[in-house]
Amino acid sequence: MTQQDQRPHKGRTRDTLSHMKSLVERAGGGEGEAFDQLVDMFQGDIFRMVYYRTRSQMDAEDITQDVFVQAYKNISRLNSPEQFRSWLFSIAVNRVRDFHRKNKFRGLFGLYTEGEEERESSAGRNDDDDALDTMTKKDFWKQVEGLLDKLSKMEREVFMLRFMDDLGIKEIAGVLKKQESTVKTHLYRALEKFRREPSMRQLLREERG
Numbered sequence: 001m002t003q004q005d006q007r008p009h010k011g012r013t014r015d016t017l018s019h020m021k022s023l024v025e026r027a028g029g030g031e032g033e034a035f036d037q038l039v040d041m042f043q044g045d046i047f048r049m050v051y052y053r054t055r056s057q058m059d060a061e062d063i064t065q066d067v068f069v070q071a072y073k074n075i076s077r078l079n080s081p082e083q084f085r086s087w088l089f090s091i092a093v094n095r096v097r098d099f100h101r102k103n104k105f106r107g108l109f110g111l112y113t114e115g116e117e118e119r120e121s122s123a124g125r126n127d128d129d130d131a132l133d134t135m136t137k138k139d140f141w142k143q144v145e146g147l148l149d150k151l152s153k154m155e156r157e158v159f160m161l162r163f164m165d166d167l168g169i170k171e172i173a174g175v176l177k178k179q180e181s182t183v184k185t186h187l188y189r190a191l192e193k194f195r196r197e198p199s200m201r202q203l204l205r206e207e208r209g
Helices: 010-028 032-054 057-079 081-103 114-122 128-148 151-163 169-176 179-195 198-208
Strands: none
Touching: 010 032, 010 057, 010 081, 032 057, 032 081, 032 151, 057 081, 081 169, 128 151, 151 169, 151 179, 169 179
16 A cells, blocks of 8 residues: 555545544543554654654664654643644654764764664565665665755755655644744745756655655
8 A cells, every 4th residue: 555545535634633633632631542543643654754864764663662752741731632743743853853963973864884784684684685675775865865965954854844754834834843934935945956956856756656
């Protein structure tokens, strides 16, 4: 099933939002089962968002778990249940920033290290097909790193939240704590740079395809 197949149809969007709000309210009241359902709803989105920024399955899993631990501890403080998704992404963005600071990475995408290759191998991914897959991903992310480096920090974050994480303008504004007009400006600038770099658009289409 593709990502597009997994997304709710427009006719179900309102019901999905209503269901999410109900779960958030119940989870905020201490109902563990409601929070577990929220984890089921958003764990894939958060993991994908973190993985795009770390390129390490192990680190992405750890950070994703930490995001939901923090969300569980603080959900009772969330005043607007309908903003849960953007709130969750804002926690993830901060955890990724912490990750890069702690590991002294130079940018949003760190270099693929031998340690990461060893960890994947120890997890049972050491046959020829997996080795080829690892090299393909390594090559892809090296290209992406160089291309996204042409965007400013804010342009890169806005672009990724919009097109890789599939957040709307209002949600991005909530995640980054910026005005919607500011988000639109940075997104427009990023897209203009993309138009001057055909290879960037092609790489993104391949990654999402």
